Amino acid sequence: MEEKSQTVLRHVLETQFSDSHPRVDPHSSPEAGIFNKLKAAYDACMDEERLRTIGSKPLLDILRKVEKLFPAARPHSTSEPFPKLPHQAQKGLVYEGENQLTATVAYLASIGVDALVSFDVGADDKDPDSVVLTINPLRTTGLPSKEYYDDVDLVKSYSRTIGLVLEGLLLESNPNSTLHSTIGGRLSVNSESLVKDLVAFESKLAMATPSTEEAEDVTQYYNPRTLEETKSLLPQLSLQYIIASLAPPGYTTNRVIVGSPPYLEAVSSVLKSTSAETLQAYFVWKTVQHYAHRVDDSALKPLLRFNNELQGKDPDATEERWRTCVKVVDSGLGWILSKFFIEKAFSEEAKVFGDRIVSDIKAQFVKKLQKTEWMIHNIIQKIGYPTRSPDVRDPVVLQEYYKNVSITSTDFFGNAISIARFDVNREWSALGKPTDREEWGMSVPTVNAYYNPAGNEIVFPAGIMQAPVFYDPSIPQYLSYGAFGSVSGHELSHAFDSSGRHYDETGNYTEWWSNETVHAFKEKAQCFIDQYHGFTVPGADGEPLHVNGRLTLGENIADAGGLSASFAAWREYEEESPGELLPGLQGFSKDQMFFISYSNWWCGKSRKETAIDHIYRDPHAPIWARIIGTMANSREFRESFDCPKKEPTCELW
Incomplete structure (x- = not known):
């Protein structure tokens, strides 16, 4: 999905505006104006010969x-x-x-x-x-x-x-x-x-x-x-x-x-x-x-080599320039790029489907946590892209939003300074004003999602809502619920994890749980802490480096709760509209395919150095532990694969 998003964005940035928008005046329209700003930022980044000439x-x-x-x-x-x-x-x-x-x-x-x-x-x-x-x-x-x-x-x-x-x-x-x-x-x-x-x-x-x-x-x-x-x-x-x-x-x-x-x-x-x-x-x-x-200067090569070695890469490894420049443009002019991304890669049907999945999973949380129904219904769901602050569909709004950002196709470094000043000014300018609850913390092409406790909101950018994992009319829904549905449930679970429990329905930091509930929560949470502490990665000295069970507690609770809620939501959907088994995979039941889809979503490999860095700094457990640990904590998984022991290792809700 990340690869697809980058390819879509590259195509946007390397296509002439007149070719992709033949009916729009390329000289006077706001849409052409914001596109030209994107194009200039990308071209400045791609002009490596000029960068070498300018040097440091x-x-x-x-x-x-x-x-x-x-x-x-x-x-x-x-x-x-x-x-x-x-x-x-x-x-x-x-x-x-x-x-x-x-x-x-x-x-x-x-x-x-x-x-x-x-x-x-x-x-x-x-x-x-x-x-x-x-x-x-x-x-x-x-x-x-x-x-x-x-x-x-x-x-x-x-x-x-x-x-x-x-x-x-x-x-x-x-x-x-x-x-x-x-x-x-x-x-x-x-x-x-x-x-x-x-x-x-x-x-x-x-x-x-x-x-x-x-x-x-x-x-x-x-x-x-x-x-x-x-x-x-x-x-x-x-x-x-x-x-x-x-x-x-x-x-x-x-x-x-x-x-x-x-x-x-x-x-x-x-x-x-x-x-x-x-x-x-x-x-x-x-x-x-x-x-x-x-x-681009030889004086900085030692730093680039050191950073590569720190990440376990070849010292002279370099990323394809277009990938670097796509990221640069997205980080600096993300809302403009978002507009063209949703035109190319996100349909209204997908947005509706995303809303349905999240609503289905909310309903499961209401069943699990009946006494906090008021809290669950107050969780705001933001799907696909922002329509305010700014409305990424409106070129006039975007032109005004970025009017103070100076971008040229010949000054890559100057563009960076202008964007940095804009970002800092935009952040600090919020002081003295009411919180803008319409703002998003991720650009639309981002393959990620988040829960914001102060806003009591869950946010799913269009980047994470792509085929075949999220939405495709041709795929059975156990795949969508197994992957994206579990992510949705994960973010919803954050409202009731070790951090989210401190925030009420308006996002206010307060202790709204009773002492009895807090005590019971801590007792059950200790199981997760001990379980994930048992997972290790090889340390720099070759000795096992343990996962920090306390640091990763909230994410591990969210993985378990999200998976359980998504499975229950999919089961109800399956009763209404049964999905078909995939060709070549008829040896697995639909229930099993749900969990295979979840695990495939997280499956991947990390360099040793990256794994060590994540142990120190990342509140998420290593991706393989998120599969093994979460499956061990799923009664439904154990039943689907007929495990000898059906009781989950740890269970909160």
Whole structure:
């Protein structure tokens, strides 16, 4: 399905507008206007010869601005509006108020680069119709997660990569520079010292970040604080300045959510013992990591090779350029691309069918959870594509939506900066306004789905609703219910899992379960925790690495509940309209084919390195465990295949 979606999008982007829309004026219509913006973004990405000619120049322009905002090698004049920086050899960044550290963090945030902390704007969990600013720990500090910093050999390789890239960029910027150079492929003493300090700084930040399990837990990350209270945690950073820089004019607040107070305190402590030179190198490196894929330059090859090795790929592996560019356009101009995708790949019949499946499964949840019928009926289902905020069918609306995004066919890097600024501005502009419950968090071609607890909504983009798995008039429905139906049930189950149970029918974070129910839930949930902890993947050292049963609990509960509800819904559908057995597969019953369809949906392979990364960071269990564990937890599966033991390993609802 992913492959089909990409191919459809490639066809859209490589076809002339006049060929696909012969009756539309290509010079004046809004539809032609938005298509041309898509085409320009794609063409700029595909022009590899131009990218090689330009090299790292646009990235270096950004890096010079970062260095100007946060100079490390010289003291500042007293006439500047910020306190003086200590000399690069001194320690102790203990500023208060608006300062160069804050200005640099704010600038990087404006172009989509997270440094020191991450800012998120969204619905307030305790007041979901209001929008609030959250200050969070970094999602990644440099390496994918804190566990990677314990691998001595990996950190050495990472450090060498940083040194080679920064020195390469320095030589690109100033070919006559002898300040930092490589000798026989080894870093000079000065560079080696700086990189060592930079990686040590990153490592300290990483060690201070909460575990993925804690970061996903609303009872841990929802910590309302006043600005003054937040300042006491991290006095070197002025939230007032950042809000004034990024929020809408006139917006004021004295309340933010702090994702992890201990993390902010740790950042403050680390800053007090970090030199300005190290911090400048850190800000530069964060920018390089974020925008390296937008530059074609030999100076960045060590980073691309390192990233490939980190993922278990051949160091010189490259993706077909058109695939890269389809993803780039979808991530930047996704709603425009969505319009042309649904024209090519999503019918009204499919949308109606999707609504039916989700409604059928809702009915099964009502039967299972009779006392929470009110909750289930309040779950909003969004199918296919958004018709508001924006309406992706309307070219005039889309033209207005993206009017401030500047795209040309000759400036790939500039397009990225414009899109980043647009995305940041759109996110921050929500402050001071009611929550827009019509917004979607995924573009239409995405092969995925999600449950949003603050909105109490389940969302199924058209990308996941494609033949033959989802909808095709020629296939029996046990295939659709086994795969897509189970996904639908999975998302519905999230409303009652370890995380969703904290939200009521309006998406408000509250404890609406009785103490007795919570106690019984935790007892049953422990079975899932223990079961999935028993699954392992080979670790980097060859020793078994266990699945985190607590981190994956919500997803494992949702898999079990979704499968059970979808099977019951399909059985009722089968009574009305019996499906036929597939040719060549008559040896399997329809019930068995339902479970084969579910398992085939998840079947796949992962590289060892990818599997390890998922254990550390992914709230989902490995895909093979999602098959084996979920089947073991399905009474219906055990009965369909006549297993000796019919009792499920774990069962919640």
